[in-house]
Amino acid sequence: xxxxxAVLLSNKGTGSNLAAILKAxxxxxxxxxxxxxxxxxxxxxxxxxxxxxxxxxxxxxxxxDFRQKGxxxxxxxxxxxxxxxxxxxxxxxxxxxxxxxxxDAFIKYFPNKAINLHPSLLPDVGEEYIIYKNxxxxxxxxxxxxxxxxxxxxxxxxPIAGSTVHFITPVVDCGPVIIRSEVEIQPDDSAETLFARxxxxxxxILPQAIAWFCEDKLRIKKIGKVEIV
Numbered sequence: 001x002x003x004x005x006a007v008l009l010s011n012k013g014t015g016s017n018l019a020a021i022l023k024a025x026x027x028x029x030x031x032x033x034x035x036x037x038x039x040x041x042x043x044x045x046x047x048x049x050x051x052x053x054x055x056x057x058x059x060x061x062x063x064x065d066f067r068q069k070g071x072x073x074x075x076x077x078x079x080x081x082x083x084x085x086x087x088x089x090x091x092x093x094x095x096x097x098x099x100x101x102x103x104d105a106f107i108k109y110f111p112n113k114a115i116n117l118h119p120s121l122l123p124d125v126g127e128e129y130i131i132y133k134n135x136x137x138x139x140x141x142x143x144x145x146x147x148x149x150x151x152x153x154x155x156x157x158x159p160i161a162g163s164t165v166h167f168i169t170p171v172v173d174c175g176p177v178i179i180r181s182e183v184e185i186q187p188d189d190s191a192e193t194l195f196a197r198x199x200x201x202x203x204x205i206l207p208q209a210i211a212w213f214c215e216d217k218l219r220i221k222k223i224g225k226v227e228i229v
Contacts, residue, residue, distance in 0.1 A: 017096035081107075120161065
């Protein structure tokens with residue numbers, strides 16, 4: 001039976017990562033999974049339009065609505081996790097531009113079953129740096145949204161930027177790494193030009209990570225590293 005996938009996104013982008021996932025499914029690069037629901041915390045997210053064009057269910061789950069009812073952020077996470085688990089029977093949650101940090105109140109519903117696409121290079125669990133060409137230590141950029149993370153890499157004169165797909169944990173951007181992509185930073189790069197090249201690679205690594213998950217090829221070792229079997 002195909003794995004049931006939920007894609008969570010915001011209104012900051014164009015939903016291109018969702019489009020890449022759906023294309024990979026169409027081309028059978030993802031053979032054992034299907035997107036059954038797309039969720040956004042904003043009703044103007046273009047990813048919702050993409051989903052509706054494909055007759056995929058959509059949900060707007062606005063944190064503001066919860067706050068106006070006097071509910072907490074933790075209650076929001078709990079309700080979202082419960083909705084995806086019980087109503088949609090989700091096997092895999094994919095954060096593809098989701099802008100809200102999810103707490104353990106959500107993660108408890110999807111232990112090692114929720115992955116995030118992060119717009120920088122993250123090291124393996126227990127390691128402090130990315131090592132580039134065996135000599136250059138690159139400090140990970142955690143807790144930043146896309147535009148700030150990309151600009152940070154340029155401002156700090158990093159030789160490379162990139163993206164990371166990882167399992168989410170209660171510690172932000174510190175979960176086990178599944179796959180990374182690397183993009184060399186050019187002298188004349190702006191955040192826009194650099195991110196455009198990063199997106200090309202993201203559209204490859206995110207579907208690949210999903211495909212591995214759906215084929216039961218990912219194993220997490222006790223030390224927090226992912227093994228592809």
